[in-house]
Amino acid sequence: MNDKLRGSAAAAALALAATGLLPATNAQANAEARPAACPTLKVSEGWYGDNKARIDALIADHCEDRDKRGKKPVAVFDWDNTVIKNDVGDATFYWLLRNDRIRPPKHGDWSTTSRHLTPEAATALGQACPTGVRTLPTATDTDCADELLSVYGSGATTGGKTAFAGYDHRRMEPQYAWLAQLLHGWTTRQAASFAAAARAENLAAPQGATQQVGTARVTGWVRYYDQQRDLIRTLQDGGFDVWIVSASPEPVVDVWAKDVGIDPSHALGIRNTTDRGRLTSHLKGCGGVRDGEDAMITYIDGKRCWINQEIFGVRGPAAERVQPAAGRQVFAAGDSDTDVSFLRDATGLRLALNRNKNELMCRAYENGDGRWLVNPMFIEPKKRKTSAYPCSTTGYTASDGTAGPVRRTDGSIVPDQADTVF
Template sequence: MNHRLRTSAAAAALVLAATGLVSAGQAEARPAGCPTLNSSDGWYGDNKARIDALIADHCDDRGTRKKKPVAVFDWDNTVIKNDVGDATFYWLLRNDRIRPPRGGDWSTTSRYLTPEAATALGDACPTGVRTLPTSTDTRCADELLSVYGTGATTGGKTAFAGHDHRRMEPQYAWLAQLLRGWTTRQVESFAAAARAENLAAPQGATQQVGTARVTGWVRYYEQQRDLIGTLRRAGFDVWIVSASPEPVVDVWAKGVGVDPSHALGIRNTTEHGRLTAHLKGCGTVRDGEDEMITYIDGKRCWINQEILGVRGPAAERAQPASRRQVFAAGDSDTDISFLRDATGLRLVLNRNKNELMCRAYENGDGRWLVNPMFIQPKGQKVTPYPCATTGYTAGDGTAEPVRRPDGTVIPDQRDTVF
């Protein structure tokens, strides 16, 4: 059952004022010219009213404030339904756009690729070609798809190992690394072609890649398009931070009015104007070390470095409240660090992700908003989230309890917003 309450903004404001979540003044009056969200459709409970109250509190519709409040959104399954990295990867395979590594040595594509995976890819895919014929060579396409999509070879061998699980997801990074040899503009053209196909496809469509049927459609969430536009009109500095390759995110972000200069993703290093298989660094990680991407704690680092202007080791740490983003939105454990850093509100789209939902449902400081996904929301998770035992993934990959800032353990949480 999808419990969506379409409460009027006026009634919700009175409730919020009565419970102390906003002031009575906020409930009764709004700054002249300050925008509000256009529709209540899809918003759970008082989420819309609380977001409108936050916007009113920080509104600068005339643009006179020297320092704009910052809002940061994850992209995949937060602003859109489905995954633009996946959509681009499928397009690359169907259109023969992946270049083989020099000499057929697949270990050069990722420092975390296991010998078993490198061997499997070398056995499945040809060498001595300019681009891999994955539109017709299903064995090669299947191996690439398996390593990227499941983190394992078609034979069931682990594909990636040795990474910090709070700073790097090698499967996500591998997509960016497989773009080596292309220019940024070429990658943008690939992403644009994939975007056009996925937006034109009917909801629920699939496509053939190798011998597999995979997701073949993407949709923008109109509620998030409205939210981003409303925040921008109110004077917020709005950013997208994604664990997809940055040229891909740049293409898609334009669809919600966010300029590429305000979209962060996985960044490749370049050589002679073309992307390499190495990645830009952040904080203590230097370019080419390939140890951190826009993923969990890595998202915090990139936000601090590129949005807040913090350099060096300090970029890896949470900043003083006065310097952090006011609003953040995400849907996965990959977003947990930058969501926790937000000082105003933290919007979570419920995809049943353990650590994220443990923290959002406990709602220790009252700033977490949980909302069902706007398209095809997930049903209720029947068993509680395992917060007290295995909800947290440590840097070495071990499962641990989810802890509060003071070190105490968050108890298991029931799924109530779906």
Template sequence: MNFKRRATAAAAVLAVAGAGLATVQATAEATQPEAAAHSGPKACPDLTVTKGWYGENRARLQRMIDAYGHCGPRRHQGGAKPVATFDWDNTVIKNDIGDATMFWLLRHGKIRTPKSGDWHTTSRYLTDPAATALAKACPATRTTLPTHRNTACADEILSVYSEGTTASGKAAFAGFDHRRMEPQYAWLAQLTRGWTTRQVEQFAAAAREANLAAPVGTEQRVGTHKVTGWVRYYDQQRDLIRTLKKAGFDVYVVSASPEPVAEVWGRSVGIDARHTLGIRNVTAHGKHTAHLKGCGTVRDGDDSMITYIDGKRCWINKEIFGVRGAAAEKAQPAAKRQVFAAGDSDTDVSFLRDATGLRLVLNRNKNELMCRAYENGDGRWLVNPMFIEPKGKKTDPYPCASTGYTERDGGQGPVRRADGSVIPDQKDTVHGPATPSPAS
């Protein structure tokens, strides 16, 4: 089907959609970058999975591929490939590989005892109450902690990691920049201290095998708690990544999980180590330390920036586009930005905003991301329900004009456009079916 016929079909669908997002997309369609798709014989590969895509999302993704792929009129000159960047957890898969790995480490007693028993050595942001609680629950009597048997130790580590608090409810982390660091995520990478990268990959592979084999909905026990015990790849995202690569895109995964863990999971969708960005440990004598690699103005070992919100932008600029120093922390000119990006959380908002072509958002009801996606000021945002267990409609509007944005100090404020103006509250219009009420 040529573009003229596609556009006509798209207009017909959008005319009856009725949703606010669809109306915005229809209005902006004529100015979209993918609208310049090649009108001659079709040479770019086609997406093959049709189930699960909302409205015109699949069609618009196809037009982007047709426009920017090796056969399209917007293909990059001089041999440079168009870049596509994907978040991983709940974007390419359902559930979280960082969680899966942490749960496996705890269930198998693979976390090493901190140096001198001092838990402050595992994170510069760990609070005194957290360090004290961990030391009490996890006596430093062995090289590795027996969390597969010591439920009190497992429970304390699990609480600090999952909730950001001690088991008694005291804050576990403090003093960090909330736009470039999530110390709970970083802590998983830091707790791989003492293992080699190869060993961490083996742990991740074992966790992957167990979570893929478990039936959907499986729970597993860690300490005295039940936690998620299954993961699934999204067929739609496998198909999208495969099609982008066949069309000549350079496709990367940018994850807030440890990089060796993301590498293990990315292989089955054709993403190799060179195309995987995640939290990187500083190594010594071939083993991970509790210190982290830096980006931009953050030096290795400062441990103050990971692949999280603005940190994802920095690592993309540094590792994909070769931007160094303070400039890596800023949005780059269009020629040094990804054409396409996909994500599901506020963690992803900065690198999604940088995408020059289309931005795919899986709706998990995350305030800042959904405010920007639904406002859709430049017509490049696509919102889709999650492909597995999609969330139902959010009853209240997203608080874009008041508390939708997380400040660097952790405070809440309005979500602003690039010109400083405030985005008004947005209704949730692209979602899964309503969740049935429990039987009374």
């Protein structure tokens, strides 16, 4: 090993020792013994503090054992605002509205599009949108487009009425699910083609661009993070099995994930049931939730279930529970409270991109076991949150939607945390 490689390996091992993953007394010896072929991150810009060194050290630690183990270590990434800037679900929804690609429900009954849609929202949609058409004319009918956009984007009607109710807030976000459900009547291939068209437009648009949808101006651009593209490639080169788990529709995620080297077989998103080859307004289930019950998507605790079921092969209600360490991901990355459960499950390192989300940042900043990494967003990072995160009072959202304190595994309360990485 030449001096440059030896120094790099030693630094990685010492960084790993600092995480507690490797005894400090053995760090230098193991660094000297590591094969030079272990990959390291190539993109340095944008990484905060020693985050890059600690990730390199984790990869090196597993890389040196890759010929000895029977299975690859697993890394799991959220997608929207974790691997890319902005939201591919939003981008697709806006494209659907601008291109008249949403089919009306049968008989104009909007309650059939989501079991969680309130009667007030179903009525508002029925009044705003026409019936008896093959697809809704949302490119020109601003009343219909505005109502759909309001229900999806804000969870309320244009008149201010609550749009969704009666769901578990740790398993389901009905606004996210509604996008998948509004793809009813199309095939998976057609849904993917819509996503591909939206992708082309959003990547071609200049950073900061907006677009007109109904009477509103909405975000009109998306960018891949160079740092995350590099990280995914490096993890794969180091022997990791890398997955995406997203709360956007799976056909949409599949289209976007290919460009960072993630095959559709390794991308998990919201899955519709199908009828004669066409998507329905009902959703696939996980764990103890059956197909068509529409009660769990890849959202908070639902992400844990889908990871356990699809990546680790755990079936039935057991998939909803935290698994033994040997049956969990080693590395995880996310940006939102949506991701907090699968991030907590990671046994090696947990990368939290700071979007000022309460529960995620409470847990990441407390960093009780030293395995959390906090990093500013790689494009347009958030400014410092001037007040502390309300961890001890309202940082946690319970299954019934009520706010409460963020608690550790033993039930003790996490104190409020200052925002220090921005």
